[in-house]
Amino acid sequence: MGIKRLASTLGLSIATVSRALNDHPEVSMQTRERVKAAAKAIAYSPNQSGRSLRKGRHNTVGLMLPPKGSPQHHNWDPFHTLAEGIQARIASEDLELVLFQSSDPADELSRLKRVVERRLVDGIILAGTLRRDPRLDYISEQDFPFVTWGRSLSGGEHSWVDFDFEVGIAQEIGQLIAIGHRRIALVTPNNDAMEGHLMRHGYRAAMRRHKVSVQKEYLGRDEVSERGGHREMTRLLALDAPPTAVIFQSDCMAVGAYGCMQSLGQKPGVDMAIFGGVLTGELAQYLTPTLSGFSVNLRPLGECLAEALLGHMAGQTANLTGINAHQLWPLDILHGESDGTAPA
Structure with missing residues (x-):
């Protein structure tokens, strides 16, 4: 059932139903609850593309991976686990995760510019930071929410989470x-x-x-x-x-x-x-x-990065639930048999 039939069933206008589903203050609480109850009863799901156009948002978060062939991308496993943590946190906010990756470092900045200037996502997490990182110099000058997995001398004051x-x-x-x-x-x-x-x-x-x-x-x-x-x-x-x-x-x-x-x-x-x-x-x-x-346990680190980004997307200072704008993530030593022998 679409919103037109839902409105007809309730005897309300389409505009009123839409406002009620989006908690518009012009619609009374009683009407909002009535509309939401009816929508839930018929498992109604609003058209997300239409909502995105009206709100100017896509309800998506981006994760930009290091380019293929770069040192930081040699093993996919850590990024897979990190992405799981990000997805787990943003899912509670009804957001989806989108991954971006370039074929080589030269294309990476161009891809980031396309993502930001076309507003393909509502915020982005950048991984594989460099000491001098042109991506951060660029995005820090844009009115666009971002955080980084890793520190850098570039990008001015920005939020990051990094290994200690x-x-x-x-x-x-x-x-x-x-x-x-x-x-x-x-x-x-x-x-x-x-x-x-x-x-x-x-x-x-x-x-x-x-x-x-x-x-x-x-x-x-x-x-x-x-x-x-x-x-x-x-x-x-x-x-x-x-x-x-x-x-x-x-x-x-x-x-x-x-x-x-x-x-x-x-x-x-x-x-x-x-x-x-x-x-x-x-x-x-x-x-x-x-x-x-x-x-390292990368899943909670992903959740931490997502929390920081959500703070920026909400116009805050990445300080939700005590998450600081700059956070060092501990590295615990896992003792095997390879480093415990005294030198001959």
């Missing part, structure tokens, strides 16, 4: 030093990803705090992939004084390092301590030895 990389790295380095490691390497993405900058900053600060010198050759950068991890481990093992422990940004890089060591007759976790960084999925527990790394 500095604290997480400091905790792992403290544990490695406590069992005797001093030659500790760090391998991060080879692009301008903000997470790489934060991990290197946390690494340097922690090493200084423990009065351990930072060797330039122990700071490696490569693509976030098994291939990148294999290349970096090959380079590190060829040094005159190889590190006794290596911290990787991601578990996929650690997998490549495992393969490199095993091809040379060395054992991860025995001949060298390996820390897998941010763990995605269940991969870590099926490696031999089991891989240590940062365990």
Whole structure:
């Protein structure tokens, strides 16, 4: 049954029924309740496209994923779980989630401009932030609600939720030093990803705090992939004084390092301590030895991002239910067998 027949059944005008369904103050409470009860009884659902045109809204939230082939997009699992959390939160507001992804970084800004200028969604969450991010410089100048998964030097003051990389790295380095490691390497993405900058900053600060010198050759950068991890481990093992422990940004890089060591007759976790960084999925527990790394629950993080964005969409300051405009998300260390051995 359409709104015309619903109005006819109630003996009301179409305009009155429409206003009642949208809680218009010009319609009495008694009439609103009567219309809603009748609509519920016949499972009436308003035409969403018509409502969007009238309200100037689409009742959708966008999530812009990193471009295919970029370091941040190597593994889809974390974004899938994050999207589940976002969808779970916005569903209570009768909103839907739309995903956007570009084929390469060069097209990403153009796509964002199309989304914003055509108002294809009511608000957007941007992932995979860079230290200098042209997307944020652009969108911060628009009258458009957005939040980011990750920090950046771009975009001025804006709301973000990000992993607490500095604290997480400091905790792992403290544990490695406590069992005797001093030659500790760090391998991060080879692009301008903000997470790489934060991990290197946390690494340097922690090493200084423990009065351990930072060797330039122990700071490696490569693509976030098994291939990148294999290349970096090959380079590190060829040094005159190889590190006794290596911290990787991601578990996929650690997998490549495992393969490199095993091809040379060395054992991860025995001949060298390996820390897998941010763990995605269940991969870590099926490696031999089991891989240590940062365990994160991305579903509630997605809900947090959605909460912040809803605040901006409502014209607030992203402070609903105590969610701050800037929030650091804790990284918990999941202890496996790969990083608990003292150096030989």
